[in-house]
Amino acid sequence: MTLDTVKHADETPDVEQPWAELGLKQDEYERVRAILGRRPTGAELAMYSVMWSEHCSYKSSKVHLRQFGEKAPENDALLVGIGENAGVVDVGQGYAVTFKVESHNHPSYIEPYQGAATGVGGIVRDILAMGARPVAVMDPLRFGAADHPDTKRVLPGVVAGIGGYGNCLGLPNIGGEVVFDACYQGNPLVNALCVGVMKHEDIHLAKASGAGNKVILYGARTGGDGIGGVSVLASETFDDSKPTKRPAVQVGDPFQEKLLIECTLEIFREDLVDGIQDLGGAGLSCATSELASAGSGGMRVELDRVPLRDATLSPEEILMSESQERMCAIVEPGKVARFLEICEKWDVIATVIGEVTDGERLEIFWHGEQIVDVPPRTVAHEGPVYERPYARPDWQDALQADDANKLARPGTAEELRAQVLKVISSPNQASKSWITDQYDRFVQGNTVLAQPEDSGMVRVDEDTDLGVAVSTDGNGRYAKLDPYAGAQLALAESYRNVAATGARPLAISNCLNFGSPEDPAVMWQFAEATRGLADGCLALGTPVTGGNVSLYNQTGETAIHPTPVVAVLGVIDDVNRRTPMAFSDEGHLLYLLGDTKEELGGSAWSQVIHDHLGGLPPAVDLDREKLLGEILISASRDGMIDAAHDLSDGGLIQALAESCLRGGKGARIVVPDGLDPFVFLFSESAGRAVVAVPRSEELRFTDMCGARGLPAARIGVVDGETIDVQGQFELPLAELRTAHEATIPALLA
Amino acid sequence: MTARVGVVTFPGTLDDRDTQRAVRIAGLEPVPLWHRDKDLKQVDAVVLPGGFSYGDYLRAGAISRFSPVMETVIEQAKGGMPVLGICNGFQVLTETHLLPGAMLRNNHLHFICRDQKLRVENADTAWTADYEAGQEISVPLKNIDGRYVADERTLDELEAEGRVVFRYLDVNPNGSLRDIAGITNAAGNVVGLMPHPEHAVEPLVGTGRTDGLGFFTSILKKLVNA
Numbered sequence: 001m002t003l004d005t006v007k008h009a010d011e012t013p014d015v016e017q018p019w020a021e022l023g024l025k026q027d028e029y030e031r032v033r034a035i036l037g038r039r040p041t042g043a044e045l046a047m048y049s050v051m052w053s054e055h056c057s058y059k060s061s062k063v064h065l066r067q068f069g070e071k072a073p074e075n076d077a078l079l080v081g082i083g084e085n086a087g088v089v090d091v092g093q094g095y096a097v098t099f100k101v102e103s104h105n106h107p108s109y110i111e112p113y114q115g116a117a118t119g120v121g122g123i124v125r126d127i128l129a130m131g132a133r134p135v136a137v138m139d140p141l142r143f144g145a146a147d148h149p150d151t152k153r154v155l156p157g158v159v160a161g162i163g164g165y166g167n168c169l170g171l172p173n174i175g176g177e178v179v180f181d182a183c184y185q186g187n188p189l190v191n192a193l194c195v196g197v198m199k200h201e202d203i204h205l206a207k208a209s210g211a212g213n214k215v216i217l218y219g220a221r222t223g224g225d226g227i228g229g230v231s232v233l234a235s236e237t238f239d240d241s242k243p244t245k246r247p248a249v250q251v252g253d254p255f256q257e258k259l260l261i262e263c264t265l266e267i268f269r270e271d272l273v274d275g276i277q278d279l280g281g282a283g284l285s286c287a288t289s290e291l292a293s294a295g296s297g298g299m300r301v302e303l304d305r306v307p308l309r310d311a312t313l314s315p316e317e318i319l320m321s322e323s324q325e326r327m328c329a330i331v332e333p334g335k336v337a338r339f340l341e342i343c344e345k346w347d348v349i350a351t352v353i354g355e356v357t358d359g360e361r362l363e364i365f366w367h368g369e370q371i372v373d374v375p376p377r378t379v380a381h382e383g384p385v386y387e388r389p390y391a392r393p394d395w396q397d398a399l400q401a402d403d404a405n406k407l408a409r410p411g412t413a414e415e416l417r418a419q420v421l422k423v424i425s426s427p428n429q430a431s432k433s434w435i436t437d438q439y440d441r442f443v444q445g446n447t448v449l450a451q452p453e454d455s456g457m458v459r460v461d462e463d464t465d466l467g468v469a470v471s472t473d474g475n476g477r478y479a480k481l482d483p484y485a486g487a488q489l490a491l492a493e494s495y496r497n498v499a500a501t502g503a504r505p506l507a508i509s510n511c512l513n514f515g516s517p518e519d520p521a522v523m524w525q526f527a528e529a530t531r532g533l534a535d536g537c538l539a540l541g542t543p544v545t546g547g548n549v550s551l552y553n554q555t556g557e558t559a560i561h562p563t564p565v566v567a568v569l570g571v572i573d574d575v576n577r578r579t580p581m582a583f584s585d586e587g588h589l590l591y592l593l594g595d596t597k598e599e600l601g602g603s604a605w606s607q608v609i610h611d612h613l614g615g616l617p618p619a620v621d622l623d624r625e626k627l628l629g630e631i632l633i634s635a636s637r638d639g640m641i642d643a644a645h646d647l648s649d650g651g652l653i654q655a656l657a658e659s660c661l662r663g664g665k666g667a668r669i670v671v672p673d674g675l676d677p678f679v680f681l682f683s684e685s686a687g688r689a690v691v692a693v694p695r696s697e698e699l700r701f702t703d704m705c706g707a708r709g710l711p712a713a714r715i716g717v718v719d720g721e722t723i724d725v726q727g728q729f730e731l732p733l734a735e736l737r738t739a740h741e742a743t744i745p746a747l748l749a
Numbered sequence: 750m751t752a753r754v755g756v757v758t759f760p761g762t763l764d765d766r767d768t769q770r771a772v773r774i775a776g777l778e779p780v781p782l783w784h785r786d787k788d789l790k791q792v793d794a795v796v797l798p799g800g801f802s803y804g805d806y807l808r809a810g811a812i813s814r815f816s817p818v819m820e821t822v823i824e825q826a827k828g829g830m831p832v833l834g835i836c837n838g839f840q841v842l843t844e845t846h847l848l849p850g851a852m853l854r855n856n857h858l859h860f861i862c863r864d865q866k867l868r869v870e871n872a873d874t875a876w877t878a879d880y881e882a883g884q885e886i887s888v889p890l891k892n893i894d895g896r897y898v899a900d901e902r903t904l905d906e907l908e909a910e911g912r913v914v915f916r917y918l919d920v921n922p923n924g925s926l927r928d929i930a931g932i933t934n935a936a937g938n939v940v941g942l943m944p945h946p947e948h949a950v951e952p953l954v955g956t957g958r959t960d961g962l963g964f965f966t967s968i969l970k971k972l973v974n975a
Contacts (some may be wrong), residue, residue: 163860167891168801255761255804347760422821442889442955445767461952462770576953669836685962749858 003315004042006370009574012038018723022049022591026398028384035378038312043303043364043371046316047379048645050282051289054449055550057383057572060517061549064527067534068544075543077506080203085126085278086196086202087545089507089709095460096200097468098130100565101193101511102147103550110188111249112157115255117165118226118252119192121324124169125257125278128264129327133513136446136458137166139176139192140472140511140565144185146427146747151180155190155435155748163438168254170259172447173439174205174456176472177565180433186555191511193546193567195470197460202268208295208330211358213274215288216303216542218335218343218350219260219326223309226250227284228323256325256348262733263346264327275330285379287328292362292376295330299376299433301354301364313367328357390523400481402614404600407430409678416678420653421739424681429650430743431661448575452658454646459575467575469503471568474513476561477602478617482527484532487564488620491536492686493648498646500689501631502579502636503570507539510547515559523561526551533564537694539622542568551561572636574747579636581645582663583692583718588642589715590667592652593628594688598679604650605682608638624687624710631710632689643692653681653723655690660723661737669716669725677728691719754965755782755792757822757838759802759813764835765863766945768798771947775965776862778889784816793972794831794875795822797838799945809852809894810840810948819845831875831968832939836892839931839941846855848941849907850899855892856924863946864919864956865890867930871911879967886960895943897925897932907932912962915942919975 001010009015022045028669032048040048054060079096080088086100104119111631120137127134139162144151145576171194185618208215226249263525267273275295277287277354284306292299303315313321331339336352343350357363362379364372410416423429432452441450447465455471473493481485490506490613498505510533515522537544553560572578583590600606601615635641643663646657660667691702706710754772756779758765769779780792784802790794803812814820823845826832834842842848855861866887869880880886899907904927907913915931923943931942946961 160859167860167893168761168763168804253804255801255806257762258801259760403811440860440862440863440891441946442891443767445764445770445948445951445954447954490919711963 003369003371004365005656006041006373010038015039017045019045019049023053024049028052034306036374041563042316043319044374046320047289047372048287048521050285050320051379052383055281056286058549059384060388060551061388061526062385063387064530067530071534071538073541075540075541078543078545079200082544082546085129085206085523087507087509088130089545089720091460091466091468093461093464093466094199094431095466096198097195097569098127098132098201099193099195099470099509099567099569100111100126100546101472101483101509101565102364102465102548103513104190104192105187105513105550105553105646106463108158109154109188110377112154113161114249114251116158116161116190118250118324119190120165121252121257122280123194124171124191125280125327127194127196128261129204129206129276129278130196131268132198133201133265134171134194134196136174136456137171137193138456139469139471140185140474141177142189142563144188145270146180146183148185149584150185152553153746158190159435159438165252165254166704167440169258169443169444170443171445172441172459174441174447174448174450175470176451178435180427181476181561183561187553187560189553189563190511191565195468195471199547204273204276204292206290207275208291208299208356209297210274210332211297211355211356212333214331214333214336214348214352215299215354216256216328216329216331216339217306217326217353217650218348220256220323221255221307221309221349221552222321223323224317225323227317227320231525233563234251242475250322250324251460252324257650259346259348259539260325260327263343263348266283266342267339273329273331277362279326279327279328281322283319283321283323289362289376291328291330291378295356298357298359298363299354300357303364304333304367304617305351307349307351312690314704315371388517388523389520390501391520392524393521399614400616404603404606404612404615407606407610407612413728417731419563420681420731423604423608423650424654424657424736425739427743431656431741432744432746434749436511443462449501449580450580453581454500456504457501457503457575457578465574467572469498469501469570471497472565473497474563474565476563477607477613479564480561480613481602481615481617483562485617486562487529487532488536489617489686490566491533491540492620492625493624493646494566495540495542495625495629495687498570499526500579500631500646501578502633503572504633505542505568505570505629507545508542508566508568509545510564512549513553513560513563513565514551515554517558522559529562529564533613534614536622542624543655577636579641579644581643581659582644583641583659583665583667584663586665586718586719588692588694589650589698589714590718591691591693592713593631593691593710594624594689595685595711596675596683596688599685603682618684618686621687623625627710628687628689631705631708635691635701640697641691641693645690647688649684651682651684656723657736657740660733661740666718666720666722666724666733667716671725672713677725746749751776751778752793752969753778753791755780755789757782757795757797757818759782759784759816761801762798762802764799764945768796768947771938771950771965774950775962775969777965777969782818784818787817787821789825794968795843797834799836799838802837802841809837810844813841814844825941829936829938831971833876833964834941835945835947836943839943840894842939842941843845847939848934849903850897851884852894853896853898854894855896856868860893861922862891863922865922867915867944868918870916871914871933872941874914874933875971876940876964876967877914878971879963885918887956887958888946889956890944891941892943895923897929898904899926910935914940920929936954
């Protein structure tokens with residue numbers, strides 16, 4: 001086969017090109033031709049097709065995502081915003097924290113272990129590329145029905161992949177979620193979050209500047225794995241009629257990544273790089289075009305210098321390969337020798353593959369012949385933008401009219417008790433420790449809180465005990481009922497979870513998991529959810545620092561529930577003041593903070609007892625969330641509370657059960673006057689938390705709530721070995737523990 | 750005057766910085782040692798920390814035993830220098846035959862991370878003198894290849910000579926024979942165990958317990974009072 005050089009492309013304008021197979025639309029291909037003034041070479045076509053894919057270009061979501069910038073609240077803490085590998089937040093004392101959540105949904109369905117493993121690997125490199133040491137990971141996961149046979153294929157593979165990769169990197173896994181719902185049967189959601197810590201002066205950006213600076217590719221050799229992963233896998237709906245796509249899933253090597261992390265951190269310490277970018281989706285196409293696009297000048301790359309695992313790879317394949325554990329750095333000529341020396345120390349292969357030029361083009365050569373000559377911005381940052389049509393689906397009204405508050409309720413105390421047990425032992429509400437115990441949560445020795453606590457918390461500085469907390473939350477059921485409110489409820493829950501541990505929420509990242517953008521109903525869900533999230537972030541003062549959009553999560557015509565997952569990052573000046581969730585001291589008083597209304601739409605109770613999804617999700621009151629957060633943070637700082645737990649799915653009884661089991665202590669609970677016991681226990685009204693207050697602090701605490709106008713109702717006391725809802729039922733902890741902990745192992749072990 | 754404790758970093762080691770911290774908290778001076786370097790920098794004792802050295806390729810610990818640093822460690826361990834192998838470090842010690850037996854994949858085939866209760870069976874080794882025989886402690890356990898095995902004769906010998914240093918209590922988390930969590934050599938200077946004492950040295954982090962600190966205070970007393 002002859003090499004398709006730029007010259008050859010010029011001379012053969014009419015050659016048929018496989019743009020459709022590579023995922024480009026006709027008009028997109030025409031646009032490439034217009035930009036170049038000729039047909040693209042095979043290598044150029046490869047680059048444009050992966051970079052203009054939905055996954056890399058955000059072409060369907062961009063117009064909506066702009067709100068995150070336009071509506072961003074004033075926030076001095078934001079050091080680096082949307083657009084870089086990850087956002088960076090000032091957490092004080094000269095420290096900066098970077099964090100981001102990303103999806104690896106489609107690969108994880110095809111090949112659960114490698115899909116999930118490389119999802120961890122990719123997000124860790126994003127964090128590393130900002131100049132930070134990765135310090136923790138979290139995984140929000142969603143699977144099909146817990147008892148579906150395919151869940152038993154997908155879930156154990158995903159969990160083993162996350163553990164197999166993350167555990168080998170020495171990164172504590174401190175939280176996340178596991179949710180089951182039939183809507184994710186053919187489209188599990190495997191999102192991965194990483195947090196990194198650095199000093200302000202260590203922030204690095206993905207840009208190539210300074211003519212004559214060298215482009216160094218380092219890390220693993222490039223192989224044939226993951227070719228076209230981005231364009232083919234992440235941007236198309238699964239369809240039974242097509243051949244298996246397994247070869248498009250990347251294969252990870254955590255050992256190589258661990259070396260890459262330590263090697264890169266040592267390179268940062270010696271200030272050897274001018275710009276840096278990790279290789280993830282779209283591989284070298286992405287790294288070279290993004291670096292060149294963001295910097296000044298152009299770039300020249302000798303592609304034949306790339307070290308290969310498979311010598312038969314074509315230049316197009318090398319450009320598209322998504323082989324893992326690779327980074328690309330821009331290094332001044334005088335620093336190259338030392339850079340290579342550090343790589344050698346860590347047994348990391350490093351190769352100078354090109355240099356920054358004073359031109360304006362990205363030029364790639366193959367054994368001396370030019371195969372790419374493009375303006376890099378047109379590849380990386382000026383891809384197509386679509387104003388996809390969107391419309392409120394015609395079934396939305398009927399769904400909302402199907403009021404969950406009208407479902408049959410337990411008629412007797414005995415029935416109420418039975419339903420409590422049934423909900424608490426249901427797969428979504430049951431303990432996930434069988435899963436999370438497969439992750440190392442202790443490594444690095446800085447884990448202050450880890451799952452099942454409301455948020456994960458790690459110590460940042462050993463001398464001052466400065467720390468950060470992160471929580472990820474999402475509720476696809478709420479978002480299905482009302483995407484605008486659902487996105488805000490995810491934000492509110494995550495915000496509340498961070499505040500419940502005593503940390504002050506600073507900023508958010510998100511992973512927006514939706515169906516096909518070509519369906520106007522899905523696009524409406526997306527538009528509503530992004531609008532809700534942007535408005536919510538403005539109201540709470542927490543800017544979006546970056547994130548990820550995953551579309552085409554649907555099988556045939558059926559989309560998943562719209563599932564915006566929100567990660568909130570908070571800071572705590574002294575991790576000694578953290579508030580855990582466990583009720584561990586008898587005699588401490590239990591207070592329910594916030595208002596409990598009759599709100600059962602989308603609730604765990606409606607799902608478990610009635611297999612029902614309808615009505616409206618709980619009402620959102622972000623001012624109330626903010627106030628509740630302030631109270632929880634003040635109470636933590638001033639030592640007024642001993643435990644706190646956020647109320648969300650499953651309502652008060654779920655929170656009580658979890659806090660009692662965690663502390664090994666029971667509780668005597670009194671239903672407040674005028675409140676229906678069923679509503680009291682199962683309502684999922686937002687803006688609530690339960691706290692344990694030492695008697696010595698009761699007055700101070702209630703005075704604070706009273707002065708600031710937060711409803712606080714004394715509902716009981718930590719006591720004994722049962723949850724005793726007076727006048728209703730008693731649940732011995734032992735019985736509760738069995739119900740809560742046996743479910744997941746029974747289904748999956 | 751304190752003692753110097755070397756902490757080896759192999760490619761793929763994960764708990765080296767944690768172990769250095771634990772050494773420091775106990776009042777010892779941590780000295781980082783690099784796998785390619787035969788020079789032990791005149792340390793008084795060595796810890797082989799946990800992780801996945803050389804990616805656990807071939808078999809956990811199988812490649813590390815041939816690294817330059819291990820040549821010197823093996824030689825000095827035979828001369829009586831205290832050596833502690835934690836998790837992957839324990840696997841390295843069995844591969845070098847400084848300790849008998851081997852580690853297989855956990856019987857349930859999963860990685861497991863839990864707060865593990867142990868009984869100290871031998872409080873006379875260099876690394877356990879600060880505990881009492883029979884004392885129960887809790888330290889984190891986290892591994893996938895943690896099932897200790899050896900032939901019957903070796904196991905009987907270990908038992909007879911009091912060389913079982915730790916036994917799993919309440920739950921045997923991986924199918925280890927005779928609930929063995931850690932062992933020592935005949936001289937008592939080389940100890941290996943699967944659980945992680947370096948993750949139980951501060952009340953603030955990890956499980957909130959400091960039951961692992963005794964390993965490091967044991968060695969401090971031995972080295973400084975010696």
